[in-house]
Amino acid sequence: MVIQSLKKIAVAAAITAATLTTSMVWAADTIKVGVLHSLSGTMAISETTLKDTVLMMIEEQNKKGGLLGKKLEAVVVDPASNWPLFAEKTRELIEKEKVDVIFGCWTSVSRKSVLPVIEELNGLLFYPVQYEGEESSKNVFYTGAAPNQQAIPAVDYLMNDLEVKRWVLAGTDYVYPRTTNKILEAYLLAKGVKKEDIMINYTPFGHSDWQSIVSEIKKFGSQGKKTAVVSTINGDANVPFYKELGNQNISSEDIPVVAFSVGEEELSGIDTKPLVGHLAAWNYFMSVETPENEAFIKKWHSFIKSDKRVTNDPMEATYIGFTMWAKAVEKAKSVKTDAVEQAMIGMTVPNLTGGMAIMNKNHHLSKPVLIGEIQDDGQIETVWSTDGTVAGDAWSDFLPGSKDLISDWTAPIKCGNYNTKTKKCLAK
Numbered sequence: 001m002v003i004q005s006l007k008k009i010a011v012a013a014a015i016t017a018a019t020l021t022t023s024m025v026w027a028a029d030t031i032k033v034g035v036l037h038s039l040s041g042t043m044a045i046s047e048t049t050l051k052d053t054v055l056m057m058i059e060e061q062n063k064k065g066g067l068l069g070k071k072l073e074a075v076v077v078d079p080a081s082n083w084p085l086f087a088e089k090t091r092e093l094i095e096k097e098k099v100d101v102i103f104g105c106w107t108s109v110s111r112k113s114v115l116p117v118i119e120e121l122n123g124l125l126f127y128p129v130q131y132e133g134e135e136s137s138k139n140v141f142y143t144g145a146a147p148n149q150q151a152i153p154a155v156d157y158l159m160n161d162l163e164v165k166r167w168v169l170a171g172t173d174y175v176y177p178r179t180t181n182k183i184l185e186a187y188l189l190a191k192g193v194k195k196e197d198i199m200i201n202y203t204p205f206g207h208s209d210w211q212s213i214v215s216e217i218k219k220f221g222s223q224g225k226k227t228a229v230v231s232t233i234n235g236d237a238n239v240p241f242y243k244e245l246g247n248q249n250i251s252s253e254d255i256p257v258v259a260f261s262v263g264e265e266e267l268s269g270i271d272t273k274p275l276v277g278h279l280a281a282w283n284y285f286m287s288v289e290t291p292e293n294e295a296f297i298k299k300w301h302s303f304i305k306s307d308k309r310v311t312n313d314p315m316e317a318t319y320i321g322f323t324m325w326a327k328a329v330e331k332a333k334s335v336k337t338d339a340v341e342q343a344m345i346g347m348t349v350p351n352l353t354g355g356m357a358i359m360n361k362n363h364h365l366s367k368p369v370l371i372g373e374i375q376d377d378g379q380i381e382t383v384w385s386t387d388g389t390v391a392g393d394a395w396s397d398f399l400p401g402s403k404d405l406i407s408d409w410t411a412p413i414k415c416g417n418y419n420t421k422t423k424k425c426l427a428k
Helices: 002-028 044-063 083-096 108-120 151-161 175-190 211-220 235-247 291-304 313-332 337-344
Strands: 030-036 071-077 101-104 125-127 140-142 166-172 198-203 227-232 257-259 279-282 348-350 356-359 365-367 370-374 380-385 405-408 415-419
Touching: 030 044, 030 083, 044 071, 044 101, 044 235, 044 291, 044 313, 071 083, 083 101, 083 108, 101 108, 101 313, 108 125, 108 140, 108 175, 125 313, 140 313, 151 175, 151 227, 151 257, 151 279, 151 370, 166 175, 166 211, 175 198, 175 227, 198 211, 211 227, 211 235, 235 257, 279 380, 291 313, 313 337, 313 348, 313 356
Parallel strands: 030 071, 030 101, 101 125, 125 140, 166 198, 166 227, 227 257, 257 279
Antiparallel strands: 279 370, 348 356, 356 365, 370 380, 405 415
16 A cells, blocks of 8 residues: 555656646747736726737737747736836736736836836837837837827827917826927927917826816817817726717817827727717828738737727737837847847838838837827728828927937947937936
């Protein structure tokens, strides 16, 4: 009996050892991809779809044979719209899960939370959403729009095509709206707009009571000058905001709203009647008719198993970033951050609206700019676009402390904040 028990123990130990060995081989043979998007909380309305987009791209890449002969493995975490938690989850992904790259964040406050961790641990983050600029990190690739690829062109369109004279800059109270509006205010003043013709308002994440604020906007727009709202309102607060515009009978003809954070995903599943005719500024719309976009939409519907699901701009930015990363890994023959970072610069892939997306030396893309009008079916039809692509600026030309700065991650500069007058990089 003792001998039989010893044999059983030996067999069990052998099985355990074999299992551990197999899992160790499996881990060695996978490239881990971190997915850092809020799947709960106020930003889940926007970010959940980006998680699914990364999973789709991983599945497609694995069907092609993976990368470097290895299978890609997704590691998904939920920072739950909790900005400090983004930093904790980033550390967990890099130190515990040993991911080779992270695709994630939506709000700038979440990216700012992640930044010191990703730099400390020399990780790699692909950030797929429009943002305020004023940043360029060796460890981050910014595949969303900088202000000169969204905010400035949108204001130019309102000013030149709609002859807007008064401006409401309405945003959620965090770094992206505040910095973007600081840039826009400086830009408007430089264009001759009077200070009294600019109204700035901030509300917290998830804000729901818009009655008094919309009343103020209505009053501000009743002074005999064409007025528009430039909206950097983020997340689910957009739903009651547009509803209140409708409640107070403010149409797009009266006071048009151009939104920087409202796309097809935010419009899906809600009553779009109060939004019809209002505008959105992005670098991609689902309605754009190109072979590349048609193929992407078809692929998305197949993956998500629903032809009702929409696509949007941050999805395209995720697609571009992931495709470039995969090409850079193959080019570098490595997933190491430093090798991939250098291989990324100059990388080109087709965008979904026609033409090529280019990754520049400042870790920002060259992209087209589109202004679209919201339709009653929740789609956005292009009413204006740039002739070609616009290179993203890491630093604004309209802020005194930034206008002399450039970002260049190639030798000999290799710096995110190089002062062209002093010929030096700013100390962090």
